[in-house]
Amino acid sequence: MTVYRRGLRFLRARRRAVAALAAWSVVEAGQTFLVGYALARALDEGFLAGRARTGLGWLGVGALAVVVGAYGTRRVYGCVAALVEPLRDQLVRHVVARGVREGDGGALSGLTQQVEIARDTFAGLVMVSRSFLFTAAGALIGLCSLDPLLLLVVAPPLAAGVALFALTLRPLARRQEAFLVADEEIAAHLGGICPALRDITAAGAEALVTADAGARIGVELRAARSLARRGVLRVACLAVGGQLPLVLLLATAPGLLAHGVTPGALVGALAYVTQSLLPALQNLVHGLGTSGSRLEVVLRRLTPDPPPAAAGPAVTRQAAGPTAGGPARPAAQPRPLGVPVCADHPPARGPALSVSALTFAYGPGAVPVIENLDLRVPRGAHLAVVGPSGIGKSTLVALVAGLLEPTSGTIRVLGQPVRGRAAHGRTARGGSARIQPVRGPTACGQRVLIPQEAYVVTGTLAENLGQLRPRPVPEAELRAAAEAVGLGRLMERLGGPAAEVDPRALSAGERQLIALTRAYLSYAPLALLDEATCHLDPEAEERAERAFAARPGGTLVVVAHRISSARRAARVLVLDGRRALLGDHDELVERSPLYRELTGSWSRADSKPALAPRDPDRVDPVAGPGLAGDRRHVVAHGPVGQMQAARDLGDGGTRGREG
Structure with a gap:
C-alpha cells in the first residue's frame, strides 16, 4: 500500500x-x-x-x-x-x-x-x-x-x-x-x-x-x-x-x-x-x-510496507542440537588445519621470502637501519629474527609486509615483488581490524602481519576471527584453529564463536590470541609475528608458534623476544647494525658474540612477566628480561614499540623506540 x-x-x-x-x-x-x-x-x-x-x-x-x-x-x-x-x-x-x-x-x-x-x-x-x-x-x-x-x-x-x-x-x-x-x-x-x-x-x-x-x-x-x-x-x-x-x-x-x-x-x-x-x-x-x-x-x-507473505513454507536455521522425534546428528569433528586454500590465489613460485641487496633508512640523510641484506627463506621454513632493541627487526618485518618502502633492493614473497606503500592496502594484517569485506587480492594475500598491538573490534568472536577471509568461516574450522593456536579455552569462556566480544573487557594477551587465530585462518602462506606473543606466557607462546610452524605450506618469521623462540626456529637471523648473520642456534652460539650475549641475558632471568598484566599503572612488562642494552624494560599500553626503562617510569624519563 x-x-x-x-x-x-x-x-x-x-x-x-x-x-x-x-x-x-x-x-x-x-x-x-x-x-x-x-x-x-x-x-x-x-x-x-x-x-x-x-x-x-x-x-x-x-x-x-x-x-x-x-x-x-x-x-x-x-x-x-x-x-x-x-x-x-x-x-x-x-x-x-x-x-x-x-x-x-x-x-x-x-x-x-x-x-x-x-x-x-x-x-x-x-x-x-x-x-x-x-x-x-x-x-x-x-x-x-x-x-x-x-x-x-x-x-x-x-x-x-x-x-x-x-x-x-x-x-x-x-x-x-x-x-x-x-x-x-x-x-x-x-x-x-x-x-x-x-x-x-x-x-x-x-x-x-x-x-x-x-x-x-x-x-x-x-x-x-x-x-x-x-x-x-x-x-x-x-x-x-x-x-x-x-x-x-x-x-x-x-x-x-x-x-x-x-x-x-x-x-x-x-x-x-x-x-x-x-x-x-x-x-x-x-x-x-x-x-x-x-x-x-x-x-x-x-510506516514501511509489511513484507509479502512467503509462497512456500518458511525456511528456518537448523538447530544445533537433536531434532524432536529423530536421532541427534553426530557433531562435526574439528580437523587439523593447514593454510586455507584460496581459489583466486596466484600460483606460488620461488621461495617464501627472498630479499636481495635490501637497504633502508628513515630519511635521505639518515644512517641505514638495514644495508645490503640478502636473505632467502624457503617455503615451510621457520625463521627467528633477533638483535638488540632498535637494531631494525621490526623495520625488516614492516618492509616484508609492505608497510615501508625500501631505499634500494628487492623483496619477493612467493616470487611476487613487494611494492612498499603501494601494496599496503593489499597486505592482510592479522592484528588490525578490517573495515570492509575482503575481496580480490586482499582476500588472497600472500603474507599476514601480526604486530605487538593486537586489534579486536566490537562484534562476535567469529566476525573477529574471519576478518581476513572473503566469506564466513565454518564453525568447525573456527574451533579447530582456536584449539591449535590456544584460543579454545577463551572461546568457550566467552560462549563460543557466536559470542559478542567487548575489546575493553579482554586482556592484552587475550587480544593477541584472537589476532593470532585470525592470522592462522587467513589465506596467507607467510606469517610475520612482530613480538605478537609478548603478552603470552612461554607455554602459550610456544603453542601458538608451533601451530603456525606446523601449517602445511606455511612459512613463519618471528621477531623473537625469548630464547625459547630462537631455539624453536630452524634458522635464526641475527641483526647487528649493518651486519647480519644467519644460522641455527648452535652455529650462532659459536660464531656470533652478539648472539651469545643475547642468549646469556635471556637465560639469566625468568621468562615470565615480573608484574601482573594490566597493573594499576596501565603498564605491562615485556614477557621476559630485556635484551642487551635495554634490560628490564617494560612496555606501556600505547603504540607499538614505545618503551621505557623500569627505573624511569616515575621520573618522566624519555622513551626509546623499538626498530
Whole structure:
C-alpha cells in the first residue's frame, strides 16, 4: 500500500474534520473576494463618481472582510490540528509498537525527530494547499464578477503555471528523495568511520576509506546539482503563473478600458493578482515542492510496507542440537588445519621470502637501519629474527609486509615483488581490524602481519576471527584453529564463536590470541609475528608458534623476544647494525658474540612477566628480561614499540623506540 493510498484512507476516516476545514476556509477566502471587489466598487461607484461616502463604505466592507477572514483563519488552525494530531498519535503508536515488537534501533530517532518532522510538514502542506485552492477560487470569482474579460487575461497564464508545476512535482520529489538518501548514507557512513579511525589507520585502509567516502559525497553532490537544476523550474512556474498575469493586465489595459472595463475593475484585478494569487502560488510552489517529497520519505520510513507473505513454507536455521522425534546428528569433528586454500590465489613460485641487496633508512640523510641484506627463506621454513632493541627487526618485518618502502633492493614473497606503500592496502594484517569485506587480492594475500598491538573490534568472536577471509568461516574450522593456536579455552569462556566480544573487557594477551587465530585462518602462506606473543606466557607462546610452524605450506618469521623462540626456529637471523648473520642456534652460539650475549641475558632471568598484566599503572612488562642494552624494560599500553626503562617510569624519563 503506497503512502498516497494511506493518506486518502486517513482523510476519509476524518471526513468531519475535512468538512469543517473546508467551511472555515470559505469564510477565510471571503476576504480574498471582497478585497478586490470592494476596491473596484469604491473607485467606480464612489471616488471616481464623486461620492466619497459610497467609496468609504465599500472600503469599510473590505476592512470588515479582513476581520472576518482573520476569525476564519483562527478556526482553520483548529481544524488543521484536528487532522495533524491524530496523524502524530498514529505514527507514535506505530513506531513504539514496532520498536517493542522488532527491537527497532531507530525507534528513538523516529519518536524524537521523524514523527515531529512528519507532523510539522503535514500541517504545512495542509495549510499551503488549502490556502492556494480557496484563495485562487475567491480571486477568480472576483475577477469574473468584475468583468469576464479580466478572467480571460489572468486565468490562462495562472493555469499554465500551475500545470507546469504539477508536471515537475514528481521528478522534483524523486530528486529531493535522492538527495535526502545520499545525505543520510553519508551520515551513516561517517558514523561508522569515526569510531574506527584507529583501526582504519592500522589496517592501512586510509585510501580505500577516503575513496569510498569521496564516492558517496560525489553521489550527494550530483543529487544536489540535479535538485538545484530542477529548482529553477520553480522560478519559471512563478513567472508564468504569478508575474505574467500582472504584465498582461498592464499591457492590455488600454484595450480592456476600450472594451468597457472600468478603471476600478482594472485596479481590483491588479489587487487580486498582487495581493492574493501571487503570494498563494509562491507558498504552494515552495512549500509543496520541498516539503512534500520530504514528508513522503519520512512516512515511508515510519510506516514501511509489511513484507509479502512467503509462497512456500518458511525456511528456518537448523538447530544445533537433536531434532524432536529423530536421532541427534553426530557433531562435526574439528580437523587439523593447514593454510586455507584460496581459489583466486596466484600460483606460488620461488621461495617464501627472498630479499636481495635490501637497504633502508628513515630519511635521505639518515644512517641505514638495514644495508645490503640478502636473505632467502624457503617455503615451510621457520625463521627467528633477533638483535638488540632498535637494531631494525621490526623495520625488516614492516618492509616484508609492505608497510615501508625500501631505499634500494628487492623483496619477493612467493616470487611476487613487494611494492612498499603501494601494496599496503593489499597486505592482510592479522592484528588490525578490517573495515570492509575482503575481496580480490586482499582476500588472497600472500603474507599476514601480526604486530605487538593486537586489534579486536566490537562484534562476535567469529566476525573477529574471519576478518581476513572473503566469506564466513565454518564453525568447525573456527574451533579447530582456536584449539591449535590456544584460543579454545577463551572461546568457550566467552560462549563460543557466536559470542559478542567487548575489546575493553579482554586482556592484552587475550587480544593477541584472537589476532593470532585470525592470522592462522587467513589465506596467507607467510606469517610475520612482530613480538605478537609478548603478552603470552612461554607455554602459550610456544603453542601458538608451533601451530603456525606446523601449517602445511606455511612459512613463519618471528621477531623473537625469548630464547625459547630462537631455539624453536630452524634458522635464526641475527641483526647487528649493518651486519647480519644467519644460522641455527648452535652455529650462532659459536660464531656470533652478539648472539651469545643475547642468549646469556635471556637465560639469566625468568621468562615470565615480573608484574601482573594490566597493573594499576596501565603498564605491562615485556614477557621476559630485556635484551642487551635495554634490560628490564617494560612496555606501556600505547603504540607499538614505545618503551621505557623500569627505573624511569616515575621520573618522566624519555622513551626509546623499538626498530
